[in-house]
Amino acid sequence: MAHETRSPSRVKNMLNPRSSKTLLVVMVIYALYTILPLAWLLFSSTKTQGGLFSSFGLWFADDFAFFDNLVATFTYRDGIFLRWFGNTLLYVVVGAGGATLLATLAGYGLAKFKFPGRRAVFAVVLGAVAVPGTALAVPTFLLFSELGLTNTPWAVIIPSLISPFGMYLMWVFAADSVPTEILEAARIDGAGEFRTFFTISIRLLAPGIVTVALFTVVATWNNYFLPLIMLSDPAWYPLTVGLNQWSAQAIGAGSQPIYNLVIMGSLLTIIPIVIAFLLLQRFWQSGLAAGSVKQ
Missing domain, CATH: 1.10.3720.10 (MetI-like)
Structure with a gap:
């Protein structure tokens, strides 16, 4: 019995279905959902009490107080x-x-x-x-x-x-x-x-x-x-x-x-x-x- 031949494009479509794009989007959203709180925690640990409320949460404040907070x-x-x-x-x-x-x-x-x-x-x-x-x-x-x-x-x-x-x-x-x-x-x-x-x-x-x-x-x-x-x-x-x-x-x-x-x-x-x-x-x-x- 002759084996069925598949074109390269058909094989590519089988290996990379459209659903993979949806899966990729879901994984990116999940990664952001996981990483963003940790990033906020890292940036916030470098801020003073006042800097926590006067600066953007996902970036550093004007004063770097990481070591002061640590001590x-x-x-x-x-x-x-x-x-x-x-x-x-x-x-x-x-x-x-x-x-x-x-x-x-x-x-x-x-x-x-x-x-x-x-x-x-x-x-x-x-x-x-x-x-x-x-x-x-x-x-x-x-x-x-x-x-x-x-x-x-x-x-x-x-x-x-x-x-x-x-x-x-x-x-x-x-x-x-x-x-x-x-x-x-x-x-x-x-x-x-x-x-x-x-x-x-x-x-x-x-x-x-x-x-x-x-x-x-x-x-x-x-x-x-x-x-x-x-x-x-x-x-x-x-x-x-x-x-x-x-x-x-x-x-x-x-x-x-x-x-x-x-x-x-x-x-x-x-x-x-x-x-x-x-x-x-x-x-x-x-x-x-x-x-x-x-x-």
């Missing part, structure tokens, strides 16, 4: 911003790190071990994913109030240790990325379950672990509502609640607005997340490359 942010109220930054790091390292570890262990166990009630656990996990965190904030506050843990770091760390979505993600990832044959071979060779997990499985799970870690880190770093209702002592505030407190100073009688410090603090807040994503994205790429050559 003022770190020294305002005896350096409380550094305390909030340290609190946020504590919540992320302990809370998000623990959530990643627990999600990895639980997801791996549910994917590779069969036991009675496995389907019920699956249903509970899916139900937990569907429940928004704000719906559980008040019951969690009442529980921790009875335990006397409110206004302590544990009131933020302990709820952050549970990540139903992270566990579900690791469950799905482990089911496909860790071959059962490898586990059976390790067991035949006499390796225990913990040794098999920490020497073999965890390497295969690395892309999934990084993905869960980024989700939990971002969620904990940007957590606002839970610390807001759990903490009353500013010494334990994370950055989200602390910067909101600074912003609220512009409201009411005797207000002392410090919008320039709020903007500089917001810029400093997003830098660690950007750095973490840039450092960890190579694990995603390596995981995708490894999966593309599997037979």
